[in-house]
Amino acid sequence: MDDGTSRDEARAQETKAFAHAGMPLMIFDAATGRCVAANAAADRAYGYRGDEWRAVALSDICDGLGARLSGAGAAPPGPPDIVAQRRRDGSCFWAAATLAPIDVPGRHVLLCVQDVTQQQDMLTDLSVMREHCALAQELSGVGHCVLELRRKRQTWSAQQYRNFGLQVGDLPDDLAGAIDAWVGCLREADRARAAAAIRACIDAGTPFDTEWRVSWPDGSERIVRVEATRKDEPDGTPSVFVCASLDLTERRHVEESLRQTRIDLSATQRIARVGTWTVDFAKGTAYMTSDELHKVFGFSECEVPLALLNARIHPDDLPLVEAARAACLANPGTRYHVQFRVVPRPGELYYLESQAEVQTDAAGKAVRMVGYSRDITEARLAQLEIQRLAYHDEVTGLMNQVALRRHLDQSIAIDSPDFVPLALLLIDVARFEDICLTLGHGNADGLLKAVSERIAGALDAGVQVARLGGSQFAAVLSGACAYDSKPRARALLHAFEQPFQVAGVQYDISVHIGIALCPGHATDTAALMRKAHVAVFRARQIGTDVLVYDPGDDPYHPDRLALLGEFRKAIHDGQIELYCQPKVEIRTNEVTGVEALVRWRHPRLGMVQPALFVPLIEDTELIHVLTRHMLQAAVRQYFAWAREGLRIPLAVNVSPRNLLSPDLVPNLEALLHTWGGSADWLGLEITESSLITDPEASLAELAALSSKGFRLFIDDFGTGYSSLGYLTRMPVDVIKIDHGFTMRMLEDPRAAAIVKSTIELAHNLGMTVVAEGTASAEIWDALAAYGCDEAQGFYVAEPFPAAGLGAWLESTGRRVREAAGAI
Template identity: 50%
Template sequence: MEAGFHAIDSDWCRIAFQRAPAPLVVCDSASLRVLGANACASATYSYDPDEWADTDLLRLFEPADHERVRAAVAIAAREGEAQLPALPHLGKHGACQRCRLLCYRLNCDEPPLVMLAMQDLSEAEEAQARLTHLEDVLGVSQEVTGLGCCCLNLTTARLTWSAQLYKNLGLAPDSVMPSMEHLLARVHPDQRPRFAQAIERCIVDGETFDTDLHVTWPDGSEHVLRATGHRIAGDPQSPHWFACATVDITEQRRLRDQLLMAEADLRHAQEIAHIGTWAADLRTGLIETTSAETYRIFRIDLQAEDGTGGPFTLDQLFRRIHPEDVPGVAAAREHTLNTPGARYDHRYRIVQGDHEVRYVHSQADVVRDEDGKPLRIVGIIRDVTDLTRAEQEIERLAFQDEVTGLPNRVAMRRHLDEAFGASQGLDEPVAVLTVELARFRDINLTLGHLNGDDLLRDVARRLRTELGDQVHLARTGNAQFIAVLRGVRAYHAGAVAETIAHVFESTFLIAGVRYEIAAHVGIALAPGHARNPTDLLRKADVAVHQARQGARKTMMYDPAQDPYDPQRLALLGQFRNAIAEGQIELFCQPKVTMATGAVIGVEALARWRHPQLGMVPPAEFVPLIESTELIHTLTTAMLQSSVRQSHAWRQDGLALPIAVNLSTRNLTSGTLPGDLRSLLAKWNATPDWLGLEITESSLIVDPDASIAQLNALSGMGFRLFIDDFGTGYSSLNYLTMLPVDVIKIDHGFTTNMLRDRRAGAIVKATIDLAHDLGLSVVAEGAATREIWDALLACGCDEAQGYYVAPPLPAAELPGWMRQHALRHRGAGTTH
């Protein structure tokens, strides 16, 4: 070693120099020749100790760095020390490592010696690179996961925030100095003390925390952060770090709240609608559901089911189904499983633990694998007990009579429609028996409706007992029952009607008193009497009406006695237009005196010349309109036509009175005298132009009002006739009170007087009675010479009939009268 190396020639320096863990090299600051190197330098640069002598220092560096090394040595020689940052160092064999170069002056000689220490930075740089990479990864991970962190060095009290923490607090990165005060400031005031306490406990006691924090961002928006805190110890005795991680769960909380709300709404909706969801795993036989309503419907307690608390199975479900409904449920399920695309849709009953029966409606679809094999059934179930019971009640109200419990008219008609529909052209006969209680209204008015209802229930009970289940019995009206017989039983309808009549042969107990209750039964058969239910019911009603009119217990429908032809009802609808369009014509039938044959007047008769049907007989339309307000229209038309015709005849010198028929409604209207007075004034006519005919039966509807009206008409000067005398039921006492002038004997007596001795006696007695009362007599129905002679022999005053003349159009009457006058003069005084 050269003299210049004496500076480290002492033992302790030499030992320190040689054993130093870092490479050390001593060089001449002027020539940069290496004067010595320690063992670490030899090992680092791969030089043997003897190879260092006179080695140029610059051989250890890249040529590009030579000037920098030369300058650093010169500075150290002049100022005492110098350093260069990391730069490549070259070994003997070209190996390279990065080291920081530290230069120190060793003495004050000229030129001074300089010692160079090489600090290896390779591992540190690699560690720094790895650290930088990890920080980048951590930053990206925090940004992706939204996890923000703050770390507090408990030794140095240095606090750092990650960039994501700034974002979680709504702050721009590095916008505020990281501090616990800034962290707590963002937390909602209600949670701030609790959060600060949690941090303190974590730092002091190591108690971790995991909590949700409501924070307010600078823009005013509200967010929720999940915050987790831990204490990290460097060694068991010294806690070095506190770390707090946060993540923004605002959207997660919003979705969770929405999900909870949706679940609550669904649960409430299912509870309101009594609908539950369910799913069944066909491989395990387990029911999978989270629907509380499904559990409620089936009364399932998962904690107590079979004492095990295990899952609910299909077998357990089937044990809750009503035994009568199990086959139907199983069949519907098998059909759905074996039929791709089919939906399970079935209503059945379940029996709950308290033996209460509930109705449920289940619908489901089958989930299949790729091969079409059923895997699961997913569906809904609804408690339809209230709905089913409401439907049953509606069914009962719609089809059951509330008083008797029997089927009502709607149910009977449906049964009858089925009978006609099922019979396919009525190969199977059907019979309808209409039963009407006589004077039932009197029972209601006398004893009250409650007692009337008791009677109806007793009648229904007796009829059901006697007729049995093979007869469809219904209550169809206030006091009406209908029995429908089908098949072979229809052939015995007459016998069944007698059985029904027998029911009423014994008395009924009403309000503690026994009463005799009569009933009438009308029978109609299909296909004999009708081809459809409506016609069959109508004809049974006609039959029972005929039975009531004839005071008979039972009666079979007789077409010959049915005056209620639907075509005639159609005529009723056309009648009003018929008058307005002039289809009603005035016909007149002459009346003559029996003694001389002279024509003394005519009776006005209405004839309907229908544009399609031709001449419609009065018997077909007059009875229909007599019960309606149209009778006033017809009477007014006949009175006007009669006065108009009488006026025309008088203009031609024919002064002939015309008698017009009045109905009960005309007589009791109260307006007839005033109407007649106006009509006569219009034509400048007098009451002797008209005669007014009133049927005897019309007088008994309201005798007092009728007598008052007749007195008024008689006082006006009208000649009054009682028509059809002998066919009514009025007392003869009324005859003494009526201001009538003429009695007309009904043609029913006159046409039979020659072959029926009793009819002849009535004719004779009526003529004598009228004469004794000072009244004239007109005999209707004088159809033959023999009847004429018999009437003449009885002292009859006047006659009309086909022997005299048929009803003639009013325009033809003058011509007939001329011919009649010629015949009358040729025949003398005899007719």
């Protein structure tokens, strides 16, 4: 057989092998990329038939291999490529494809294809499973590593790296180095223990389950639970070391926080005296979870029968508790809230406040009650003590003012058919402050208790007695007792005829009693007490023992107090006006000056006289406001008169509070300096009572005023309480006799004697005398006969607006005595 025949036979064999091969085979023209031939397996794999292949290019069935056609014959075939293959119907499958030349020039290339779709799907599934596993480990925090002891390989999950603060690639490839680097991540104190555990597990198969503290690169410390074991081959040869880890840091923090919260809750319950509890209605038991409730109820067990719990509740309070519990059972939405007493042991008593809610089952039936109880023993005892103190006087044990008002509120029921008249007696102990300062408060309290016993002992058993505070007591007489309240008050005075023994010393105590009647004087508590206060105050003022309230003798009517509230605004609005009343020298009939008088032109009440508002403001800071206003108005008026050619000084009243003010002298100097005036523009009138509060300070202030050139007057002389000794020391220029003496001197020889002696006394002391209340020509003549210097009163002129002085002078023809004032 020649060589040609051999080649033909070989080619025929190749063709037959190509056609009957089990794997798809295709021949492509390297130049055109078109298919030249394909076997039956290729037909089945791709869906093409016979001549259809000649129209198929390599790029039609496979991407990525077309570029390699031209170079397929230049190099030996490499490992197959795993590429996607497209069938005739457009569907795809995965195949391992190899391109190889089949002739020497490389004009044709053989494509061998093996379907690996199933293997590729398995690889994809495996990859997905690995991703899911990694995600699950990341979410759960569980990581793992596998050390293959025979093959010297290692596998670490991403979460295992994270748990130990490592990055992929941080560990060496050799197992020993990896273990050393792994142990190096731990806190130094844990490293030796961890290395020994790993070595014992690898060498001896000893599993471990422990916690390590890991130092992360950022400096933080993590707590990691590590569990490891060794798996062996069937013949006992060590195979793999398997380790799982879980980062417990956050859990430990939560557990520590929970532990601390429980400690704090326990401490808080102890401090707040609160305990929690549950009641299981099916079991009939109560479960208490706090030491506080164990202490209160006297149980050491957490769960006790409900009946036993009820036995510790005060028998008087148990019906209340059971009723509240029953209401919640009947209406589960009702909130349980009750206060009751607990008697854990004889002689012990606690007050508890409990609140709870009822829990129901699916059918709406009450099955449990969950709530808390608070120990309110101290608060309740304090409340009881507060109530006692609120309504009782601590020193005497009598009712206090609050209790008295409550009693009066209940007794004054005018519209009730059971109403009976009442008499309120206010009893004021005289000079008690002096006694208190002398004996000390401790002994003074003893005296108050003795006084209260005397008062209570002198009155009928049904009379309510109270201490209002300080040295003031009250008694409420009702019914028949109220009708003869004044005789009973006088009888009460007899209780004080015997002296009191205090600190070994006997003291005579006197009292003043003021009486107000209901409904005669008032029909409500506030008004009745006010009027009783007015009565006792007036009794003390006039020095009488017993005084019944008199509306005509009440300077403290609410309407007058309302005026007090409007006074400051009245000055601001210009309602306070300057009036004056001239003083005339009796010998020459010349005007020597005027007294500055205040009037209030009220927008609603009209002209309000000083007697209605000056007494109210004398004891307040408003007196300084009024005095400052009057001084400014007087200086302004002198300035105006002087511009008209009249130089007439104005005498302004100065109260005791003004006299003791350190600002009086500098304010006067500043005022006169502002208007360019001098001290002879003004006179200053003071009363004898100005010396009572602080005689020495008042005398010093008067001396300072006199040294500045101010002319000083003693107003209402004869009505005060100053001694003649003070009169000789006072730098006073003028004495003004009170109008009460002047107006009565023609009918009352004693008044006339006082007027004459005052004139003589004043002249002997070098003082001028002005007689107030000169209301008639007869009084004028009598004063002239007595040698009085000046007169002031309605006979001379009634008070009039100061601006009208010029017109008055012109109408009366009176002249003004030459004055030293200049402008």
